[in-house]
Amino acid sequence: MQNTKKSNFDEKIMQAIFFLSALISVLAVIAICLFLFMRGIPAIAEIGFMDFIFNEKWGPTNKPASYGILSMIAGSIYVTAGAIVIGVPVGLMCAIFLAEFCPDNVYKIVKPAVNLLAGIPSIIYGFFGMEAIVPFVRENLGGNGYGIMSASIILGIMILPTIISISESSIRAVPKSYGEGSYGLGATKEETVFNVIVPAAKSGILTSIILGVGRAAGETMAVVMVAGNAVMPLDKIELLKPIRTLTANIVTEMSYASGLHESALISTGVVLFIFIIILNISLSLIKSKAQRN
Amino acid sequence: MTDKIKIENVNLYYGEFQALKNINMNVKENEITAFIGPSGCGKSTLLKSLNRMNDLIEGVKITGRILLDDADIYGDMDATVLRRRVGMVFQKPNPFPMSIYENVAYGPKTHGVKSKAKLDEIVEKSLRSAAMWDEVKDRLKKNALSISGGQQQRLCIARAFSVNPEVILLDEPTSALDPISTMKIEDLLTEIKKDYTIVIVTHNMQQATRISDKTAFFLHGEAIEFDETEKLFSMPKNKKTEDYITGRFG
Amino acid sequence: MDRRLNNLKQRKVKSILLKSFVWLCGILTVGVLIYILLFILLRGIPKINLVFLFGEYNSETLSAFSSIVATIQMIFLSLIISVPIGVFCAIYLAEYAKRGSIAVKIIRLATDTLAGIPSIVYGLFGMIFFVNILGFRASVLSGVCTISIMILPVIISSSEEAVKSVPDTYREGSLGLGATRIHTVFRIVLPTAMPGILSGVILAIGRIVGETAALIFTSGTNVMKNPSLDLLSSQRTLAIHMYMLAGEGLPHSKDMAFATGAILILIVFTVNYTTTKLAGRIGRIQ
Numbered sequence: 001m002q003n004t005k006k007s008n009f010d011e012k013i014m015q016a017i018f019f020l021s022a023l024i025s026v027l028a029v030i031a032i033c034l035f036l037f038m039r040g041i042p043a044i045a046e047i048g049f050m051d052f053i054f055n056e057k058w059g060p061t062n063k064p065a066s067y068g069i070l071s072m073i074a075g076s077i078y079v080t081a082g083a084i085v086i087g088v089p090v091g092l093m094c095a096i097f098l099a100e101f102c103p104d105n106v107y108k109i110v111k112p113a114v115n116l117l118a119g120i121p122s123i124i125y126g127f128f129g130m131e132a133i134v135p136f137v138r139e140n141l142g143g144n145g146y147g148i149m150s151a152s153i154i155l156g157i158m159i160l161p162t163i164i165s166i167s168e169s170s171i172r173a174v175p176k177s178y179g180e181g182s183y184g185l186g187a188t189k190e191e192t193v194f195n196v197i198v199p200a201a202k203s204g205i206l207t208s209i210i211l212g213v214g215r216a217a218g219e220t221m222a223v224v225m226v227a228g229n230a231v232m233p234l235d236k237i238e239l240l241k242p243i244r245t246l247t248a249n250i251v252t253e254m255s256y257a258s259g260l261h262e263s264a265l266i267s268t269g270v271v272l273f274i275f276i277i278i279l280n281i282s283l284s285l286i287k288s289k290a291q292r293n
Numbered sequence: 294m295t296d297k298i299k300i301e302n303v304n305l306y307y308g309e310f311q312a313l314k315n316i317n318m319n320v321k322e323n324e325i326t327a328f329i330g331p332s333g334c335g336k337s338t339l340l341k342s343l344n345r346m347n348d349l350i351e352g353v354k355i356t357g358r359i360l361l362d363d364a365d366i367y368g369d370m371d372a373t374v375l376r377r378r379v380g381m382v383f384q385k386p387n388p389f390p391m392s393i394y395e396n397v398a399y400g401p402k403t404h405g406v407k408s409k410a411k412l413d414e415i416v417e418k419s420l421r422s423a424a425m426w427d428e429v430k431d432r433l434k435k436n437a438l439s440i441s442g443g444q445q446q447r448l449c450i451a452r453a454f455s456v457n458p459e460v461i462l463l464d465e466p467t468s469a470l471d472p473i474s475t476m477k478i479e480d481l482l483t484e485i486k487k488d489y490t491i492v493i494v495t496h497n498m499q500q501a502t503r504i505s506d507k508t509a510f511f512l513h514g515e516a517i518e519f520d521e522t523e524k525l526f527s528m529p530k531n532k533k534t535e536d537y538i539t540g541r542f543g
Numbered sequence: 544m545d546r547r548l549n550n551l552k553q554r555k556v557k558s559i560l561l562k563s564f565v566w567l568c569g570i571l572t573v574g575v576l577i578y579i580l581l582f583i584l585l586r587g588i589p590k591i592n593l594v595f596l597f598g599e600y601n602s603e604t605l606s607a608f609s610s611i612v613a614t615i616q617m618i619f620l621s622l623i624i625s626v627p628i629g630v631f632c633a634i635y636l637a638e639y640a641k642r643g644s645i646a647v648k649i650i651r652l653a654t655d656t657l658a659g660i661p662s663i664v665y666g667l668f669g670m671i672f673f674v675n676i677l678g679f680r681a682s683v684l685s686g687v688c689t690i691s692i693m694i695l696p697v698i699i700s701s702s703e704e705a706v707k708s709v710p711d712t713y714r715e716g717s718l719g720l721g722a723t724r725i726h727t728v729f730r731i732v733l734p735t736a737m738p739g740i741l742s743g744v745i746l747a748i749g750r751i752v753g754e755t756a757a758l759i760f761t762s763g764t765n766v767m768k769n770p771s772l773d774l775l776s777s778q779r780t781l782a783i784h785m786y787m788l789a790g791e792g793l794p795h796s797k798d799m800a801f802a803t804g805a806i807l808i809l810i811v812f813t814v815n816y817t818t819t820k821l822a823g824r825i826g827r828i829q
Contacts, residue, residue, distance in 0.1 A: 121753025
C-alpha cells in the first residue's frame with residue numbers, strides 16, 4: 001500500500017516537472033516580448049513614432065541626431081522581394097521536379113542536396129556572396145557589386161530549401177484521383193501537373209512562400225556582407241546600388257552605439273519582431289482556412 | 294451495328310502476375326456492354342486497357358491488339374487523342390478542386406478551345422447531357438467538392454461528355470452512391486446509349502440486367518462467357534457463369 | 544482534323560518545354576549547392592594546417608583553436624540546458640496533455656513563435672537580458688543562455704514527433720503489466736524515441752555551429768590566445784571567427800576565412816550525414 005502511495009506521489013511530481021518544462025517556452029516568449037518592448041518602446045516614444053517609422057534620415061551621430069528607419073524598411077522590403085522573385089520560381093519548379101518528374105535514382109541525389117543547402121550557415125552564404133556573387137555582379141551588371149541585386153541573389157538561394165521542401169510535400173499530398181481524372185480526359189502529364197495538381201497544392205505552396213519571406217526578412221549575416229549597408233534616401237534606391245536592411249542596421253552600429261542610439265537599434269529589432277509575428281498570424285489564418293475547406 | 298472496339302488475343306501482365314488471359318471480344322457501337330465477375334477477375338484491368346490508363350502503372354505489359362474503329366490503340370495512336378475519344382468515369386467521384394464550371398471546361402480547354410462563348414456552350418451541353426443543368430445552372434461557380442456524392446459523380450459524367458467522346462467507360466460508377474443517385478445514373482446511361490458506346494464494369498448483377506445489352510463474365514483473368522445480357526442471365530452456357538450468377542461463389 | 548493535329552503538336556511542344564524547364568531547375572539547385580561547396584572547400588582546405596587548428600592565436604596564425612573550443616563549450620552547455628527541458632516538454636505534449644486543451648494551444652503557439660524569431664532578435668534579447676540586466680556581461684555564459692532558448696523549438700518538435708511515433712502497443716504492454724506511467728515513459732517510450740530525439744539534437748548542433756547573429760552581442764567577438772574554459776569571458780565561436788576574418792580585408796585573413804569556412808562545411812556535412820543515417824534507422828525500426 002505504501003508503495004502505491006509513493007509512486008503516486010512520484011507520478012504527480014514528474015507530471016508537474018513535465019508541465020513546467022512545457023511552460024518554459026511560454027515564459028521565454030513572454031520574456032522576449034517584455035524585455036524587447038521595455039527597451040524599445042520608450043525609445044520609439046522619445047523619437048516619435050512618425051519620425052521613427054516614416055523618416056528616411058538615419059543619422060544618430062549627426063547634430064541634431066535623426067532616427068528614421070524608413071530607408072531600412074525599404075531596404076528590407078526590396079531585398080526580400082528580390083529574394084522571392086529569384087527563389088520562388090526556381091524553388092517551385094524544383095519542388096515540382098522532385099514530386100512529379102524525378103526518377104528514383106536522381107531523387108537520391110537532389111533531395112539530400114536540398115537538405116544540405118538548408119543546413120549551410122548564413123555566414124558561409126554571406127562569404128560566398130562576398131567573394132563570388134559581388135564580383136560577378138560588378139563585372140557583368142555594373143555598380144560596385146554590393147547592393148540589392150547581390151543580396152537578392154544570395155537570399156534567393158537561401159530560401160530555396162524552404163520553398164522546395166514544403167512545396168514538395170504539399171504537391172505529394174494532392175490526391176492521386178485528381179491526376180487520374182485529368183489523364184482520363186486526355187491531358188498530357190505536364191498539363192495535368194501544372195493545371196490540376198499544382199493548383200490543388202496552392203495552400204501549402206503559399207505557406208512555403210510566407211516562411212521564405214520570414215527567413216529572408218530576418219536574415220542578417222548574409223545580407224550584411226553583400227548589400228553594402230549604405231543608408232540610401234528613398235529616391236536614390238537602385239538595384240545595383242548599396243542598401244541597408246533593418247537587420248544590417250542593428251549589426252552594423254550596435255557595437256559602438258549607446259544611449260538613445262542603442263535603444264533606437266533595439267527598436268529596429270522590435271519592428272522586425274512585430275513583422276515576424278504578423279507573418280506568423282497570417283500563416284495560422286491560411287492554415288485554418290485550408291482546414292475548413 | 295458495327296464493332297466499335299475489337300479486342301484480339303489480349304494478355305496483360307503486372308510484372309510476373311498475369312491479369313488477363315487471351316481475351317477476345319467485340320464491343321458493338323451504341324450498345325451498353327457490362328463486365329461482371331468477382332473481385333480481382335480482371336474486369337477493371339480490361340476496362341482500363343481500353344483507354345490506355347494502364348500505361349500509367351509501372352511494370353504493366355500487354356500483348357495482342359485492341360482496335361478502335363479498326364485502328365490499333367497501342368499503335369500509331371497518341372494516348373491523349375485516344376483518351377479524348379474514349380472517356381472514363383471512375384469508381385469514386387473525383388471532381389477537381391475547382392468550380393463546377395471549371396471542372397467541365399477543363400477537358401475542352403486542354404484540347405484547345407479558347408473562346409469563352411464556345412466553352413459556355415460546351416459546359417451547358419455537357420451538364421444537360423448528364424441531366425444536371427437545371428440543378429447547377431445557378432451555381433456554376435460553386436466549388437465542385439461542395440455538392441453531394443451523387444451529384445459529383447454526375448458531374449464527372451458531364452466532364453467526360455465535355456470532350457465529345459465516342460466511347461464512355463465506367464468503372465463501378467454507382468458502387469459508392471445511394472440508390473436514388475444510382476437510379477438517376479442508370480436512366481442517364483440508358484438514354485444516351487444511342488449516341489455513344491458504353492462499357493460498364495459492375496459488381497451489381499441487377500444493374501447489369503437492368504441496363505446492359507451485352508454482358509461479359511470474367512473469372513481469374515479469363516473471359517468465361519460473352520453474350521446478350523438476357524441470354525447470359527437466363528440460360529448461361531458455362532457452368533462457372535451459372536455458379537456466379539446464382540451466387541454459389543464470388 | 545488539321546486544326547486538331549496542329550493543336551496537338553502545340554501541346555506536345557509546350558509539354559516538352561515545361562518538362563525541360565522543370566528538370567533544369569532541379570539541376571540548377573544541385574549545381575548551385577555544388578558550386579558553393581567547391582568554392583569554399585577548394586580554397587579553404589589547402590589552408591588548413593595544424594597550426595591553424597591547434598596553435599596559439601596571433602596575427603600570423605589566425606588560429607581557430609580557441610574558437611573551436613569555444614564552439615564546443617557552447618554546444619555542450621546549451622544542450623545540457625535545452626535537451627532535458629525540450630524533451631520533458633515534448634513528453635508533456637505527447638503523453639499527458641489533453642488534445643486541444645488551451646494549455647496545449649498556448650504552448651504550441653509559443654513554440655512556433657520561438658521557431659520563427661530571427662537570430663538577430665535573439666541576440667538583442669540576450670544582450671538586454673543576460674548581458675545587461677542579469678549582469679553576465681559579454682561572455683560564453685550569455686551566449687549559452689541565449690542559444691538554449693533559440694534551439695528549444697527544434698528539440699521540442701523533433702522530440703515530440705519521436706515520442707508520438709512510439710506505437711501505442713508498447714505503452715499498453717507496459718501499463719498492462721502494472722507499470723506506472725512514469726516508468727513506462729522512462730523505460731519504454733524514451734528509449735524507443737531516442738533516434739528521433741537524437742536527430743533533433745544533431746540538427747540543433749548544426750544550428751549552433753552556424754550561428755552568428757545571436758552570438759555577436761552575447762558571447763562577443765573577442766578572440767582568446769589560447770582556449771579557455773572561463774565561462775565568464777567573452778569568446779568568439781568558429782562562425783564568428785570566420786565573420787571577423789572576412790571583415791579584416793587582408794589577404795591572409797581572407798585565406799584563413801576560407802579555411803574556417805571549410806571546417807564549418809565539413810561539420811555541416813557530418814551533421815547532415817548523421818541525421819540522414821539516423822532517419823533511416825528510425826524508418827527501419829518502424
